[in-house]
Amino acid sequence: MSVAANVSAGAHAHDEHHEHKENFITKYIFSTDHKMIGKQFLLTGMLWALIGGFLSVIFRLQLGFPEMKLEWLRPLLGEWIQVDGSLDPEFYLALVTMHGTIMVFFVLTAGLSGTFSNFLIPLQIGARDMASGFMNMLSYWFFFLSSVIMLTSLFIETGPAAGGWVVYPPLSALPQAIQGSGLGMTLWLVAMVFFIVSSLLGGINYIATVINLRTKGMSFSRLPLTIWAFFLTAVIGLLSFPVLFAAALLLVFDRSFGTSFYLSDIYIQGEALPNMGGSPILYQHLFWFLGHPEVYIVLLPALGITSEIIATNSRKPIFGYKAMIISMLGITVLSFVVWAHHMFVSGLNPFLGSIFMFLTLIIAVPSAVKVFNYLTTLWKGNIIFTPAMLFSIGLVSFFISGGLTGIFLGNSAIDIQLHDTYFVVAHFHLVMGSASFFGLMAGVYHWFPKMFGKMMDAKLGYIHFWLTFVGVYMVFFPMHYIGIAGFPRRYYSWSNFEFANSFTDLNMFVSVAAILTFVAQFVFLFNFFWSMYRGKKAPLNPWRSNTLEWTTPLEPVHGNWPGEIPTVYRWPYDYSKPGAEEDFIPQTVPYSQTPESNLPHEQQFVDEEREDAADDVVVANEHKH
Amino acid sequence: MSIDKINTVEEAEQPLSMHPQKFALWLFIVTVVMLFAAMTSAYIVRQGEGNWLIFDLPTLFYVNSGIIILSSATMHWAYTAAQKDNLGQVKLAMWLTTVLGFAFLVGQWEAWGVLVDADLFFVGSNISASFLYVITGLHAVHLISGVIFLIIVLISSYKYKVHSKNMTRMEMCVTYWHFLGGLWIYLFVFLLLNH
Numbered sequence: 001m002s003v004a005a006n007v008s009a010g011a012h013a014h015d016e017h018h019e020h021k022e023n024f025i026t027k028y029i030f031s032t033d034h035k036m037i038g039k040q041f042l043l044t045g046m047l048w049a050l051i052g053g054f055l056s057v058i059f060r061l062q063l064g065f066p067e068m069k070l071e072w073l074r075p076l077l078g079e080w081i082q083v084d085g086s087l088d089p090e091f092y093l094a095l096v097t098m099h100g101t102i103m104v105f106f107v108l109t110a111g112l113s114g115t116f117s118n119f120l121i122p123l124q125i126g127a128r129d130m131a132s133g134f135m136n137m138l139s140y141w142f143f144f145l146s147s148v149i150m151l152t153s154l155f156i157e158t159g160p161a162a163g164g165w166v167v168y169p170p171l172s173a174l175p176q177a178i179q180g181s182g183l184g185m186t187l188w189l190v191a192m193v194f195f196i197v198s199s200l201l202g203g204i205n206y207i208a209t210v211i212n213l214r215t216k217g218m219s220f221s222r223l224p225l226t227i228w229a230f231f232l233t234a235v236i237g238l239l240s241f242p243v244l245f246a247a248a249l250l251l252v253f254d255r256s257f258g259t260s261f262y263l264s265d266i267y268i269q270g271e272a273l274p275n276m277g278g279s280p281i282l283y284q285h286l287f288w289f290l291g292h293p294e295v296y297i298v299l300l301p302a303l304g305i306t307s308e309i310i311a312t313n314s315r316k317p318i319f320g321y322k323a324m325i326i327s328m329l330g331i332t333v334l335s336f337v338v339w340a341h342h343m344f345v346s347g348l349n350p351f352l353g354s355i356f357m358f359l360t361l362i363i364a365v366p367s368a369v370k371v372f373n374y375l376t377t378l379w380k381g382n383i384i385f386t387p388a389m390l391f392s393i394g395l396v397s398f399f400i401s402g403g404l405t406g407i408f409l410g411n412s413a414i415d416i417q418l419h420d421t422y423f424v425v426a427h428f429h430l431v432m433g434s435a436s437f438f439g440l441m442a443g444v445y446h447w448f449p450k451m452f453g454k455m456m457d458a459k460l461g462y463i464h465f466w467l468t469f470v471g472v473y474m475v476f477f478p479m480h481y482i483g484i485a486g487f488p489r490r491y492y493s494w495s496n497f498e499f500a501n502s503f504t505d506l507n508m509f510v511s512v513a514a515i516l517t518f519v520a521q522f523v524f525l526f527n528f529f530w531s532m533y534r535g536k537k538a539p540l541n542p543w544r545s546n547t548l549e550w551t552t553p554l555e556p557v558h559g560n561w562p563g564e565i566p567t568v569y570r571w572p573y574d575y576s577k578p579g580a581e582e583d584f585i586p587q588t589v590p591y592s593q594t595p596e597s598n599l600p601h602e603q604q605f606v607d608e609e610r611e612d613a614a615d616d617v618v619v620a621n622e623h624k625h
Numbered sequence: 626m627s628i629d630k631i632n633t634v635e636e637a638e639q640p641l642s643m644h645p646q647k648f649a650l651w652l653f654i655v656t657v658v659m660l661f662a663a664m665t666s667a668y669i670v671r672q673g674e675g676n677w678l679i680f681d682l683p684t685l686f687y688v689n690s691g692i693i694i695l696s697s698a699t700m701h702w703a704y705t706a707a708q709k710d711n712l713g714q715v716k717l718a719m720w721l722t723t724v725l726g727f728a729f730l731v732g733q734w735e736a737w738g739v740l741v742d743a744d745l746f747f748v749g750s751n752i753s754a755s756f757l758y759v760i761t762g763l764h765a766v767h768l769i770s771g772v773i774f775l776i777i778v779l780i781s782s783y784k785y786k787v788h789s790k791n792m793t794r795m796e797m798c799v800t801y802w803h804f805l806g807g808l809w810i811y812l813f814v815f816l817l818l819n820h
């Protein structure tokens with residue numbers, strides 16, 4: 001046994017040698033360690049969230065208070081504040097576009113998947129690092145490059161892209177259409193190409209790691225649901241991002257080379273353009289083939305994080321582990337066959353529309369299964385309301401309230417009325433934006449002790465939660481009514497419409513709520529950085545959780561476990577098992593040590609463990625000869 | 626039972642070990658497949674909308690297809706030679722494959738020339754021509770990356786790094802090259818059937 005251990009230690013001596021060579025640059029900047037890369041993604045994502053949030057505050061000011069004088073923003077926005085102190089209408093569109101792009105891709109894709117897939121996959125499956133640390137590092141740096149380019153586009157004279165985060169042509173394809181379709185759009189495309197490269201590099205790594213590097217005993221049926229979620233997210237990304245690349249490439253050709261993939265019969269100021277024979281609908285198909293799966297790329301990791309946190313803090317096994325996996329698989333498959341529900345009013349053949357309607361509504365089934373399982377896990381649990389738990393429960397709430405409106409929108413007939421109104425905005429902000437954001441927050445509160453070895457302040461966490469939770473509903477709930485009343489999205493101002501007058505107050509209310517919610521995030525920021533330095537030292541397993549990451553040292557070194565990687569004997573959800581002394585049994589505890597709590601069918605595992613142990617002795621003896 | 630006692634038996638046995646780099650290559654191939662699936666679907670969707678110019682594909686494409694099939698054969702030869710540690714043959718076969726790879730690229734370029742002579746341009750002619758350029762061009766870009774890979778393996782064969790005990794790089798190169806050849810045949814057949 002000891003010899004076997006030595007042999008294995010030798011195999012990884014390579015890892016430990018790294019420690020000597022580390023300096024500031026290799027440790028904090030060009031790091032290949034998955035934990036550091038995860039933190040890099042987190043910090044960059046947080047920065048983006050602040051920028052994206054700030055942009056929304058500016059345009060909410062415009063929507064809630066259209067008469068407001070914004071001169072005080074001139075030092076920052078310069079010419080974009082017009083002489084009379086109002087916001088430039090084209091810049092309004094640019095703000096909306098950048099807000100969407102930043103939130104969907106930079107915060108909730110890179111900031112969420114990038115952070116937690118990187119940080120948790122090796123720790124929870126029992127691996128020293130990702131399959132390729134180098135590719136992982138490249139993934140971050142492509143993201144960084146993409147970020148720099150996207151950020152630069154905010155400051156150029158003609159402004160950033162302004163055609164909406166979906167950048168539909170012809171608007172986005174014709175530089176003469178609006179200012180934002182000039183250089184800003186070019187930078188948007190370049191940044192997104194690097195973003196796609198980053199996502200693919202990351203995704204390839206996540207999949208390769210989950211499949212190849214699980215520790216002994218960590219079968220797929222013992223994987224934490226977080227890992228299942230990250231894995232399926234990566235699969236979705238791998239299959240859909242290349243399609244976005246194709247869409248973007250053809251758009252680049254149309255913009256810069258004069259081809260007509262998406263352009264046809266266009267007149268600008270009475271003058272006909274030479275482009276003939278293109279189809280803007282083609283772009284919509286290509287875009288939404290990524291676009292819809294993208295919403296699950298954003299959501300699934302948050303759902304996985306929630307599963308883990310809710311089970312841990314309910315002190316109960318997750319209800320329906322297999323059902324959770326099957327519904328995630330179902331969502332993964334279905335997410336690729338519903339894209340045209342974003343195109344019901346694009347002139348799509350109504351028969352085709354009803355097929356997509358049918359497929360869309362089927363997604364409600366796995367979604368409902370997941371909700372049911374969250375609620376039944378909570379039911380009669382010994383719930384511990386940590387901030388992470390509150391955010392997870394918040395996610396479930398948003399997933400329900402936002403998911404229900406998806407069923408409305410999925411009906412092609414109702415969508416004729418609701419499409420491109422604030423009803424859609426309310427729907428996806430609840431189900432995608434807020435739910436995933438809460439998943440991200442839950443993850444930060446829950447794994448902060450593992451990331452930084454310190455505890456975050458729980459009181460500040462509660463304040464942050466309640467302000468944000470109430471704030472989100474105050475912002476997005478009224479938007480349903482505004483949408484049903486017929487307010488279209490992406491409009492600079494409605495003050496010219498008679499019907500809009502009776503909603504002025506509601507729009508003001510939403511804007512005030514949005515600003516308060518934004519301000520509340522600074523409670524979190526303070527807590528985050530203050531705890532990093534001044535926080536209480538964390539215990540090794542602060543949430544009394546079963547998963548492997550809590551068996552590492554307080555601040556794991558490169559390679560994660562100083563000795564051998566622990567072996568896994570059971571699934572990760574043995575909480576409050578009848579007969580057990582403690583209310584949790586970590587994955588590393590063999591059944592042979594827990595005779596008091598083993599279920600009848602688990603007795604067979606004890607025998608298997610004995611056989612394995614016997615094999616190990618034989619191996620060890622052979623080494624001695 | 627103490628809960629903070631960690632049970633470690635021995636180093637983790639990897640449940641399904643495939644070489645991580647090889648595995649990553651396969652995943653990369655999946656992304657390339659998706660890229661071309663998107664392009665060819667876009668082609669079909671657009672074609673269904675009418676206003677689609679039909680023209681004959683350059684006959685050079687047949688020649689190029691022959692070249693790429695031949696290069697797959699020489700690639701395979703290099704692979705079996707490496708397995709048998711026959712270094713002389715490895716070098717020869719790798720040289721042949723690389724040259725054939727270049728020949729294919731030149732052939733594709735010439736085929737574009739044929740198209741231009743027939744007044745079929747990337748910009749300004751019918752969209753069907755634009756699509757042809759995009760699809761063949763994207764394939765050529767990937768083929769260039771394949772040729773670079775061939776050259777890397779060729780160089781390492783001169784450094785005695787390709788032999789039966791060190792096949793990873795060779796195997797990855799073989800996989801990628803066969804894939805690129807197969808991809809071309811698929812695209813060619815696709816274009817023949819749908820132009």
Ligand code: HEM
Nearest residue numbers: 295299341342364403406407409410419420424428431432
């Ligand atoms: C019960 C499940 C769901 C159904 C039936 C559903 C249905 C729909 C439909 C039909 C639309 C198009 C509305 C329109 O543009 O007129 C839509 C928009 C959207 N949905 Fe959902 N959805 C569901 C769940 C989700 C989830 C889970 C997410 C995110 C994780 C999400 C994110 C979005 C986004 C971002 C949009 C807006 C896209 C845009 O036009 O900019 N949806 N949804």
Ligand SMILES: [Cu+2]
Nearest residue numbers: 292339341342
């Ligand atoms: Cu969708």
